[in-house]
Amino acid sequence: MDFVEYSDFVLRYSEVYQVPETDKLLAVAFGLAEETGEAIGHLKRKYRGDGFNREDWLKELGDVLAYLSLCAAYSNSSLEEIAELNIDKLSEREWKGTQFGSGSDR
DSSP states (O other), rough: OOOOHHHHHHHHHHHTOOOOOOGGHHHHHHHHHHHHHHHHHHHHHHHHTOOOHHHHHHHHHHHHHHHHHHHHHHHTHHHHHHHHHHHHHHHHHHHHOOOSSSSSOO
């Protein structure tokens, strides 16, 4: 399966949720934040000494990926476009020697 097939599946799957068109991006952005927090919770438990279940961690990352895919779709974009833009940004930082630091424009 490639990202186009995956994104199409996630978009079809998400159609069961009754969210007004004007609120879809906000709703999936909230979902992305929530699922990211749940994924981070697995790491917290690992470093707190409560154990770590790799499969549960990967399933949460899958939920993060699904919401990221929906954020892309509702922004008239795709995971591929986001990945390409990110590679361009990171490559420029590498070329400029600015991989470390903070801020988007470095």
